[in-house]
Amino acid sequence: QVQLDESGGGLVQAGGSLRLSCAASGRTFSSNAMGWFRQAPGKEREFVAYIGWSGGGHYYTDSVKGRFTISRDNAKNTVYLQMNSLKPEDTAVYYCAAGRPRWVYVQNEYDYWGQGTQVTVSS
Secondary structure, rough: EEEEEEOOOOOEEEOOOOEEEEEOOOHHHHHHHEEEEEEEOOOOEEEEEEOOOOOOOOOOOOOOOEEEEEEEEEEEEEEEEOOOOHOOOOOOHEEEEOOOOOOOOOHHHHHEEEEEEEEEEEE
């Protein structure tokens, strides 16, 4: 079992930065790949970023490439999402997820989910 707890969300002006954290409990964290997803109001939850269990294998959705960076610290059981140059369209609830997905973009491939943290970007 892995329990996930996101933090770091908030209100920021366009062009600003936030760093989200996802703290995991459970001994199997380091053997799980991690993903970040987001859900904007009135929209379906979508893939944002992925990192493999060892820290390799980074993937990003096109809209965040060059602006967002996913990283993990297995010693701290934590995964991060550094978000720079934020835009109003990045406004969403951000979720971290853990698992061993065959297809990293597919949310049903992940086994564990956090409760989410709200990110609001004002124009």
